[in-house]
Amino acid sequence: MLVYNSQNHRKQELETIEPDKVRMYVCGPTVYDQIHIGNARTFLSFDVIRRYLMYKGYEVTFAQNLTDVDDKIINRANEEGRSAAEVAEEYSAAFIEQMHRFGILDPDIRPRATREIEAMQEMIALLVERGHAYATDSGDVYFSVRSDHNYGVLSGRELDQLRAGERVEVNEEKRDPFDFALWKAAKPGEPSWPSAWGEGRPGWHTECCAMIHRYLGTPIDIHGGGQDLVFPHHENETAQAMCAWGTALANTWMHTGMLRVNGDKMSKSLGNFFTLQEILDRYPADAVRLLMLQTHYRSSLDFQTDQLDGAVGTLERLRTCVKNLRWAAEHAAAGDGALSEADRALSAAASDAQASFVRQMDDDFNTAGGLAAIFELVTVANRYLDEVGGRTATAVTLRAADTLVELAEVLGLTLEASASELPDELVELAHEHAGYEGTSPDAAAEALLAARQQARANKDWGTADAIRDALTALGLVLEDTAAGARLRRA
RNA sequence: GGCGACGUGGCCAAGUGGUAAGGCAGAGGCCUGCAAAGCCUUUAUCUCCGGUUCGAAUCCGGACGUCGCCUCCA
Numbered sequence: 229m230l231v232y233n234s235q236n237h238r239k240q241e242l243e244t245i246e247p248d249k250v251r252m253y254v255c256g257p258t259v260y261d262q263i264h265i266g267n268a269r270t271f272l273s274f275d276v277i278r279r280y281l282m283y284k285g286y287e288v289t290f291a292q293n294l295t296d297v298d299d300k301i302i303n304r305a306n307e308e309g310r311s312a313a314e315v316a317e318e319y320s321a322a323f324i325e326q327m328h329r330f331g332i333l334d335p336d337i338r339p340r341a342t343r344e345i346e347a348m349q350e351m352i353a354l355l356v357e358r359g360h361a362y363a364t365d366s367g368d369v370y371f372s373v374r375s376d377h378n379y380g381v382l383s384g385r386e387l388d389q390l391r392a393g394e395r396v397e398v399n400e401e402k403r404d405p406f407d408f409a410l411w412k413a414a415k416p417g418e419p420s421w422p423s424a425w426g427e428g429r430p431g432w433h434t435e436c437c438a439m440i441h442r443y444l445g446t447p448i449d450i451h452g453g454g455q456d457l458v459f460p461h462h463e464n465e466t467a468q469a470m471c472a473w474g475t476a477l478a479n480t481w482m483h484t485g486m487l488r489v490n491g492d493k494m495s496k497s498l499g500n501f502f503t504l505q506e507i508l509d510r511y512p513a514d515a516v517r518l519l520m521l522q523t524h525y526r527s528s529l530d531f532q533t534d535q536l537d538g539a540v541g542t543l544e545r546l547r548t549c550v551k552n553l554r555w556a557a558e559h560a561a562a563g564d565g566a567l568s569e570a571d572r573a574l575s576a577a578a579s580d581a582q583a584s585f586v587r588q589m590d591d592d593f594n595t596a597g598g599l600a601a602i603f604e605l606v607t608v609a610n611r612y613l614d615e616v617g618g619r620t621a622t623a624v625t626l627r628a629a630d631t632l633v634e635l636a637e638v639l640g641l642t643l644e645a646s647a648s649e650l651p652d653e654l655v656e657l658a659h660e661h662a663g664y665e666g667t668s669p670d671a672a673a674e675a676l677l678a679a680r681q682q683a684r685a686n687k688d689w690g691t692a693d694a695i696r697d698a699l700t701a702l703g704l705v706l707e708d709t710a711a712g713a714r715l716r717r718a
Numbered sequence: 719g720g721c722g723a724c725g726u727g728g729c730c731a732a733g734u735g736g737u738a739a740g741g742c743a744g745a746g747g748c749c750u751g752c753a754a755a756g757c758c759u760u761u762a763u764c765u766c767c768g769g770u771u772c773g774a775a776u777c778c779g780g781a782c783g784u785c786g787c788c789u790c791c792a
Contacts, residue, residue, distance in 0.1 A: 237722090254792090255792075256792095257792080258790090258791090263792085264792085266791085266792055267791090267792045268792085269792075270792040271792075273792095298790075299790070300790085300791095383721075383722090383787085383788090384721060384722075385720080385721060385787095385788075386720090386721095389719090389720050389721075389788090390720075390721090390788065408790080409790085431790075432790045433790075452792095453792060454791080454792030455722090455723090455786070455787075455792080456786075456787065456791055456792065457791085457792065458722090458787070459721085459787065459788065460788085460789095460790075461790070461791095464790090483792090484792070485723085485786085486785085486786060486787095486791095486792080487792085488785080493785085493786085518741090519730090519741090522730070522731060522732090522740080522741060522742095523730080523731065523732095524731085524732075526723090527723090527724085527731085528723080528724080528785065528786075529730095530730075532729080532730075534729085534742090534743095535729075535730060535741090535742065537742090538729095538730090538741075538742040538743075539741085539742080541742080542741060542742070545741095545755095545756095548755065548756090549755095549756095551755095552755075552756080584739095588732085588739095594732070594733090596731060596732050596733095596739090596740075596741090597732055597733080597739075597740080599732095599740065599741075600731095600732065600739050600740035600741080601739090601740090602740090603739090603740055603741070604739080604740075607757095610755090610756055610757070611756085611757065611758095613755095613756075613757095614749085614756060614757050614758095615757085684751075687751070689751060689752070692751085692752095693751095693752075693753085696753080696754095705754065705755090706753090706754075707753090707754050707755055708750070708753080708754075708755090709754095709755075709756095716755095
């Protein structure tokens with residue numbers, strides 16, 4: 229399978245360090261606020277990438293950090309008059325909760341910066357020892373970009389070019405304006421840890437690097453993040469790894485495209501800033517997922533809320549198709565076992581969908597193409613149900629349903645909810661309309677459907693519609709199919 | 719100023735050399751007592767110009783336009 233490596237701008241055959249194993253790391257959030265849908269898009273992309281690698285049979289070890297000590301956290305804590313640890317804890321929990329809501333699989337390893345101080349200090353000490361970092365009188369430790377002749381390899385930048393149009397941060401202690409902090413001396417009241425360079429805390433670029441080294445070993449197969457992290461974050465990470473351990477940090481760098489909202493860059497000043505929580509409060513997680521996956525992960529994604537309304541219906545179409553297939557298989561008239569031409573066509577379509585899905589996803593995780601493969605099977609399946617009526621071939625029909633469910637699952641989309649129970653109100657309703665005397669909602673439903681069928685047979689449309697309207701009021705949809713009437717949740 | 723991405727039907731979006739996937743929305747039709755679900759039909763030569771080629775949305779050059787990064791933003 230081909231994977232685009234943003235370090236050399238090429239799609240390359242994925243060759244893992246260990247056979248059939250993938251070690252991957254994706255930069256997690258700085259936990260100072262609710263994450264927004266731009267963050268969510270990145271995490272979703274890597275969730276699907278991970279799921280697909282597993283689907284292909286790789287044993288994936290996935291690590292993602294929580295940056296729980298940082299300027300932004302400290303600022304927020306100061307504004308709110310509480311400790312940085314409290315702020316970090318609140319938003320760490322919120323992040324994990326929202327990831328669960330969004331259907332993102334938990335990482336195998338979720339290190340937190342504040343618990344990895346020792347590993348970071350070891351790395352910093354090594355960099356100082358090798359002449360790639362230096363401590364200042366203030367107690368900061370900086371990485372010396374000029375000491376690394378490879379600096380810029382990831383982002384394709386050169387220090388001197390950067391300098392041309394760049395305003396320079398005034399800091400007389402730095403040897404070069406682009407030197408970045410590995411360790412920051414603590415100011416009063418800030419969280420800090422003792423070190424050889426005095427009380428302080430780690431710099432952002434240092435965290436990921438040290439955690440990767442400790443938990444996954446370097447190099448890893450895939451390192452991911454948003455495109456905006458290429459420079460300076462990932463550039464700095466790879467520079468540290470190379471200088472500290474003499475190894476690349478990652479063989480493949482993957483970066484997701486930025487998300488915009490209704491045509492504009494998402495920003496608080498424009499008022500188009502959405503948190504994941506807000507969106508998931510308004511729309512089903514799978515609809516958001518479906519919409520995002522219709523765009524390739526490397527493209528910028530214009531997030532439009534009116535498209536989201538459409539995605540809700542699209543998702544329903546997928547689920548309805550699976551339900552209809554299952555229903556048809558259950559209610560199929562017994563046949564002689566021979567497959568008709570239509571049966572064989574459906575069977576072939578299921579195979580084709582599977583093959584096409586893999587072909588698309590093998591090409592740098594083309595989820596839009598993968599979805600197209602799924603929809604093509606949906607269309608064929610619906611046509612099949614339309615044509616054969618009640619004479620479906622059970623095995624073939626179930627296989628089509630299974631294929632849809634399986635492929636969608638690779639994308640993290642759930643097409644079949646666990647069977648939900650019918651509401652108790654049906655009993656009362658059945659008593660009223662059908663003279664039902666029992667207590668089982670299921671039996672009540674059957675009685676109601678039977679009563680309505682009788683009314684329809686008598687052309688008593690008023691009664692038939694009254695029953696259907698009452699069911700609708702309970703959130704149930706009644707559908708008349710070739711094989712009889714059926715109930716489903718709205 | 720430097721680095722990079724992109725410009726495909728009303729909207730979104732796949733597609734990197736052989737005559738344009740898919741989704742949403744719209745229109746017409748079919749099925750239905752009416753619905754629901756679904757089916758069928760219907761809308762593009764790919765920003766523009768030039769070049770390479772038997773042949774380009776796809777390669778090269780140019781123009782116009784949009785966007786991202788270069789500020790510890792996924």
